Amino acid sequence: MSCLILIGMMGAGKTTVGKELARRRRMRFADCDQAIVARTGVSIPTIFELEGEAGFRRRETQMIDALTREPDLVLATGGGVVTTPLNRELMRERGIVIYLDVPPQVLFERTRHDRNRPLLQVDNPRQRIEELHRARDPLYRETAHIILAGGRGNPGNMVRQIEEALARYKADTCRP
């Protein structure tokens, strides 16, 4: 089976829900950010500091290209993955792409105490999240095969919703 790819904003739950989804479906799990950290040996904030966002995006595309070739994988992406056109194309072609659509207020609450997201280390992270959400939401929608409202329900609930949506999606796409 091709890979299941989770997209959405920072704090949408891609990493947390993706791990649980993989465990439940007995699939392997990879997180693009964690794979980049493992490869480089430095943190995401350090990559942004040394190479800027553009450098991080180059590494991200290389990693997306490598990881989406693997079958039976649940892949959690970073929130900005859709800003690169090639990533959108690769993900849509090689997997079933699931958008966890979470309102900005919830994203803010979930990320406010975390220092590991360089794009949110600004004076007004709430406003930053709203701006990024406005710019990216159309790209997430354009890339996704499945869109799920992910603002409510714990990660276990989200996994169940994804499994139901996948069953519906497969039934629809198999119909003659």
Ligand SMILES: Nc1ncnc2c1ncn2[C@@H]1O[C@H](COP(=O)(O)OP(=O)(O)O)[C@@H](O)[C@H]1O
């Ligand atoms: N469905 C959920 N309900 C409540 N908290 C969640 C949910 N999904 C994720 N979280 C919490 O939100 C934070 C960000 O989750 P994370 O999986 O890192 O998001 P992402 O990878 O999309 O940026 C973590 O503290 C996580 O425990």
Ligand SMILES: O=C(O)C1=C[C@@H](OP(=O)(O)O)[C@@H](O)[C@H](O)C1
């Ligand atoms: O939204 C973004 O541009 C980013 C999201 C992060 O991943 P998460 O979405 O898992 O936080 C990480 O890739 C990096 O800090 C950039």
Ligand SMILES: [Mg+2]
């Ligand atoms: Mg993540």
